[in-house]
Amino acid sequence: xxxxxxxxxxxxxxxxxxxxxxxxxxxxxxxxxxxxxxxxxxxxxxxxxxxxxxxxxxxxxxxxxxxxxxxxxxxxxxxxxxxxxxxxxxxxxxxxxxxxxxxxxxxxxxxxxxxxxxxxx
Numbered sequence: 001x002x003x004x005x006x007x008x009x010x011x012x013x014x015x016x017x018x019x020x021x022x023x024x025x026x027x028x029x030x031x032x033x034x035x036x037x038x039x040x041x042x043x044x045x046x047x048x049x050x051x052x053x054x055x056x057x058x059x060x061x062x063x064x065x066x067x068x069x070x071x072x073x074x075x076x077x078x079x080x081x082x083x084x085x086x087x088x089x090x091x092x093x094x095x096x097x098x099x100x101x102x103x104x105x106x107x108x109x110x111x112x113x114x115x116x117x118x119x120x121x
Contacts, residue, residue, distance in 0.1 A: 035121060041065060042114070044072050044086070049104075049114035056096045057121045063093040072108060076101040 037059040043050045044066040056062060064074045066086045074083040074092055078101045083092035096118060106112040 037061065039063065042074075044068055044106075044112075047106075047109055047112055049074075049112060051114070053115045053117060055117045055119055057119055058096050058098040060096045061093055062096060062116070063091055065089075065091045070108075072106045072112065074104055075107050077103045077105060082107075 038056070038061075040054055040056055040060060040062045042054060042062060042064045044064060045068060047068065049064070054062065064083065064086060066072050066088055069088050071085050071087050071090075073086060076082065080101045081094060083094075086092045096116070098118060098120070100116065100118055102116045102118060104114055104116070
């Protein structure tokens with residue numbers, strides 16, 4: 001009887017240990033998924049940036065793709081970052097930084113404006 005109790009206790013401990021390990025692993029993977037950098041696409045179509053406002057975090061990559069038949073630029077309002085010329089069907093990308101200026105425009109078409117909203121994870 002004592003042997004049966006010890007075996008049952010060992011099985012209980014093993015099950016509790018296995019569940020604890022699985023729970024720890026699943027919680028850890030959720031946390032690391034949150035810290036993975038993301039890639040965002042901004043389309044340039046019909047003289048507009050789409051979306052007009054994009055939420056991104058430091059470490060993310062933003063790719064602008066020019067679907068218009070004319071060239072554009074992607075230029076921070078304060079000119080702290082700039083794509084130079086993005087030809088028709090061309091693209092440009094940048095890595096998001098925490099202190100990055102958030103509003104931008106096209107040098108050739110100043111009415112084309114959009115905004116980044118930089119948030120921490």
